[in-house]
Amino acid sequence: MLERARVLDAGDPLAQFRERFEVPEGVIYLDGNSLGCLPNATPARLEQVVREEWGRDLIRSWNSAGWIDLPAKVGAKIAPLIGAQPHEVIACDSVSVNLFKLISAALKMRPGRKIVLSEPGNFPTDIYMIEGLENQGLAERRLAERGKLVEALDGDVALLLLTHAHYKTGELFDMEALTKAAHEAGALVLWDLSHSGGALPVDLGACEADFAVGCGYKYLNGGPGAPAYAFVAGRHLAATEQPLSGWMGHAAPFAFSDDYEAAPGIERLLCGTPGILGLAALEVGVDLIAEIGVERLYAKSKALSEFLRQCLAEGGVALDFVSPADPGARGSQLSFRHEEAYAICQALIARGVIGDFRDPDILRFGFAPAYLRFADMAEAARHVAEVLESGEWQKAEFRERAAVT
Structure with missing residues (x-):
């Protein structure tokens, strides 16, 4: 899927706009629906x-x-x-x-x-x-x-x-x-x-x-x-x-x-x-x-979210999908239900994949297409699969609830 992602990124008409934001190295930021990234021009x-x-x-x-x-x-x-x-x-x-x-x-x-x-x-x-x-x-x-x-x-x-x-x-x-x-x-x-x-x-x-x-x-x-x-x-x-x-x-x-x-x-x-x-x-x-234009952003958002779903499916990830299946019936996010959603979210954050948790059992990924790439989706899916397969979310530091997530 990573090779397919690179092809999609190469043809992405919005790819240039990623450089207009501060996106930390090594971070896949899937929480722009809580706090958007810093535009370079803001400081x-x-x-x-x-x-x-x-x-x-x-x-x-x-x-x-x-x-x-x-x-x-x-x-x-x-x-x-x-x-x-x-x-x-x-x-x-x-x-x-x-x-x-x-x-x-x-x-x-x-x-x-x-x-x-x-x-x-x-x-x-x-x-x-x-x-x-x-x-x-x-x-x-x-x-x-x-x-x-x-x-x-x-x-x-x-x-x-x-x-x-x-x-x-x-x-x-x-x-x-x-x-x-x-x-x-x-x-x-x-x-x-x-x-x-x-x-x-x-x-x-x-x-x-x-x-x-x-x-x-x-x-x-x-x-x-x-x-x-x-x-x-x-x-x-x-x-x-x-x-x-x-x-x-x-x-x-x-x-x-x-x-x-x-x-x-x-x-x-x-x-x-x-x-x-x-x-x-x-x-x-x-x-x-x-x-950038909202129409273009939403078109890419739907493409990103569907690509992430494909990557998760091909990786054998078993999460209960709770967002509408039709990308036109949902906002710029995907949500999954898992009884250990909080710990899974924390384990992913430790790997640099920043999504968020919503009580009691929702793991939520937001898509801000101005600075996200298809390669980010492929890598995020890989991390999710590895976290679930390895059971690393069971570590005490990930299971202990913090006041802010």
Whole structure:
């Protein structure tokens, strides 16, 4: 398979982009769906912000370097990656905070309805944010299995909140069909794009989505804790009232009025002073992904994941495959179930094959095609086969759970 991989790499139109990222020697990085690799251009950009814009120009850089406009500027660059208009996306805060804002806004837009519908096993922060509002008496949480979501959409549901690509299995929801079903029930829809934005084609506009949030440090390569982004459909901007009425979301933040008046556009989702270093790093990652193109990235992602499955099969690897078999029905990842998934993951990391574990028994491999090669897939499959055959995962150092994996 390694020879076949080399042939595929030689014909890969995206092969050149690997050199645009810092990929440590001897590492096969299959965890870009948790934290993307560092773009080569990011350190120089941060050096410029720190030394010149902050160090030399100081507070003048809010205007001279355009700091004040950076959340909207970066948001506008993210917009075409998710099928949105530039004025509909803002880069700010975290996914969790943006979820809180938009769930609250949706509830206000559906007076008389308090139910926020989601699925059990959704990414925890999505469910926790519903629960937080429930504890304040502002919402009621309802969970339904994904096959029963449509029938759970009744006249009491204000908002349907779902993650487009499931974080454990990678299974995709039919965004268009579920959005339509929610609208027919009089509900709004909020999509979490954390595991799909920048990795696979998303068209919020065509689906007539109402709201969305997404992550900046996974497939957009913005760095650890990078700012997230939020989307509000243009038709809803005037009616969107988010609860965190900080000064940056004011219509005239430097008027220093005692009374709050929301900004007329997407800037109303801002709260406090934006983190400029994080936004500057995120902009580099977004520019790079936009240059490569999401369609091309997803095509290679599917090819990489299918090639890895072939390599594992030819190597006789016996793992329970839990992602959809159809590559078009899953995000940019493969997930396997094994009762010793944690120990296997740690043994692979010790060999330089970095995937991740999701409790209780999921071994997950993510595909960031901008810097992965087909040869990496062949080598990763070899390591998986050797770890399972040798039983080295049984060593005590691999079986002892750490706080962070």
